[in-house]
Amino acid sequence: MIGDGTAPEFGALEGSMRDFRYLPGSDLLTRVDAFYDWQQARRAAGVWPLGRSTELGAHSRCTARTDEGALFEGVNFASQDYLSLSSHPAILEVAIETMREFGVHSAGSPALVGNTSLSIALEEKIGAFLGYDHVALFPTGWAAGFGVIKGLVRPNDHIVMDALSHACLQEGAQAATRNIHLFRHNQIEGVRQKLAKIRASDTENGILLITESLFSMDSDTPDIAELQQLAHEFGATLVVDVAHDLGNLGPTGRGFIEIQNMLGKVDVVMGSFSKTFASNGGFVASRGRSVKEYLRYYSSPNTFSNAMSPANAAIVGKAFDIVSSDEGAALRRKLMDNILMLRSLLNGCGLETYGDPSAIVCVKMGSESLARLTSRRLPALGMLANLVEFPAVPKGQARFRLQVMARHSQHDIIDAVHRLATAAADAGEDQRALDEGAASLASLAKDRPLPVKLPTPAGDAAAPLPQAPAAPRRGSIAA
Ligand SMILES: Cc1ncc(COP(=O)(O)O)c(C=O)c1O
Structure with a gap:
């Protein structure tokens, strides 16, 4: 919102989404017109x-x-x-077969009867792949990120989080506690300082330390071992979101946690299937069954949202098989x-x-x-x-x-x-x-x-498509 309470107005080459996050006015439906006007100017x-x-x-x-x-x-x-798995013949086949056999819908949350033999098998497969005993599935990666934080963290606890963490982690944090301490992107020294400061005055409550193994706007990775060591030193729990690298990076596809020799050593690993595993869905992997059980009943997207469909579970299972193969x-x-x-x-x-x-x-x-x-x-x-x-x-x-x-x-x-x-x-x-x-x-x-x-x-077929461009005028391309 602009300081004087008027709706923001920007030309097509100016302004940002942030400018329309807080809009003035008591009518919830008409005040969003300001955003639409800007969109229309940009469309024009x-x-x-x-x-x-x-x-x-x-x-x-x-x-x-x-x-x-x-x-x-x-x-x-x-x-x-x-990995281009969404059109892989084996994935298509398993999707079709599963739909014929199971129908197309889970028809229940994991807390009730939304799981199937396929999702149970998938939990075990992911656990074995990553070296964790217990895995909880979520309907989307977003729900897994939001849900692991909201499920574990209570208002008196603290969150120490990389400032560039994904929206699902930021929103999960905001929903869980006001004690959020952001550290500068990938700057470990900032993490130590924040953990030390929290523990200097609060030894009673929990701390969740949150990062990603591959940040999707910068394509960089933190020192995961160092973060895990700091978490242990200060009695915190580390969660690493592996959405973008799991399956597609590392000698055996286990991403940066494999490349950094941290397989099975991170407290909690959370990920999404929507990048490499050809499906909606996400997961949280932990060592103890108690964490999985707790999330099932205290993490809303696991309790009050329907489980991944049987076809999605079968697709992801097949995608893990392909990821693990030659x-x-x-x-x-x-x-x-x-x-x-x-x-x-x-x-x-x-x-x-x-x-x-x-x-x-x-x-x-x-x-x-x-x-x-x-x-x-x-x-x-x-x-x-x-x-x-x-x-x-x-x-x-x-x-x-x-x-x-x-x-x-x-x-x-x-x-x-x-x-x-x-x-x-x-x-x-x-x-x-x-x-x-x-x-x-x-x-x-x-x-x-x-x-x-x-x-x-x-x-469509008959209509002319735009012509290919002339060679770029800047620089050259070595073919
Ligand atoms: C780092 C990260 N975490 C979580 C998510 C959410 O995953 P999904 O789109 O599968 O819900 C995304 C993706 O969009 C992401 O980039």
């Missing part, structure tokens, strides 16, 4: 890149639709099907080859990438304005890529979060780099024209390179 200028859909699923090349209904076709670097190792090698190729070609074009090699390749843009102008050009060039802005990342550090899949071909990667570099170069010219007053956003929007809007799904 062709710089609203969110809310898109794919026509036939998250394949490496796909047809997508903007939230205004415009169709475009392109390489897809906006889906987190990292084929899984080959898919991880292919994924890493793709990641390294993408990073290297981007860098060769003068586009900077963040962090360490992982399936998340974040490409630096900088100002929100330039980033939006770049994303505006991508559909017509034939590329689907997610733009990330403040407050998900700091102001002025907007970036594209490209997500790599094992089934991306070298051709897909070359096309992606070519198209992103072209869009960035064109956007640079757009920005200069705006800055110099040689163009207005309205005039740019008039010739905006939006994709062809096709009249009906039936007309």
Whole structure:
């Protein structure tokens, strides 16, 4: 909310989601108009890149639709099907078979009768994979992150958490206690100071220390061993969210906890199936059965929300089998080859990438304005890529979060780099024209390179798709 209580107003290249979080006014329904007006201004200028859909699923090349209904076709670097298991024949087969046998719905929460023989077997499989005796499944990864915190932490307890932790962890923390102590991203010294300060005045209550094994906006990892050691030293419990690396990184697919030699040594591991395991769902792994039992009855998403469907449980079980097999190792090698190729070609074009090699390749843009102008050009060039802005990342550090899949071909990667570099170069010219007053956003929007809007799904096949771009004007691409 703006200081004087008026609704915020921003142009299409200004403002952020944060500006509309707290809106003035007593009418809950009309006050949200301010956000919609901003969205519409951005749509009119062709710089609203969110809310898109794919026509036939998250394949490496796909047809997508903007939230205004415009169709475009392109390489897809906006889906987190990292090992490309969502269309794997064995996964499809198990999904269909399970639906025939079990029906399609769990029809109950895990606290009642929502589990099936498949979800029980999945809990055991994940426990064996990670080296934990007990695993609780949740309907989504979000629910697992929120639920493990809300289930374990009480108002007098403390949470010490990396400031960049995922929204499910932040919201779980806020729902559980007011004693939240954020530490600077991956800065262990800050953790020690905060733990020492808490324990200097409170030895009665619990402390949950929270981090992620792979941060998805920066592609970096903390020193997990050090965090675990600090947790022990100060009588705290460590939870690590392994959503983005489990299954797709590390010699046997156990992610950074394997790479850092911490398998089975972290107090509590929480993860999501939605990135590598081709399904909605999440889990919490712990050593004692008491933790699992407690979460089942005191973690609302485990108690009052229906369990994963039988088909989801079967899919994830099959995905773990593939991850553990030679084929899984080959898919991880292919994924890493793709990641390294993408990073290297981007860098060769003068586009900077963040962090360490992982399936998340974040490409630096900088100002929100330039980033939006770049994303505006991508559909017509034939590329689907997610733009990330403040407050998900700091102001002025907007970036594209490209997500790599094992089934991306070298051709897909070359096309992606070519198209992103072209869009960035064109956007640079757009920005200069705006800055110099040689163009207005309205005039740019008039010739905006939006994709062809096709009249009906039936007309899709016949309708012309945008032409491929000319070679990027900036830098060169080594093929
Ligand atoms: C680090 C992290 N944790 C948890 C989640 C939530 O997972 P899901 O989308 O499966 O609910 C996400 C993803 O979106 C994530 O990035």
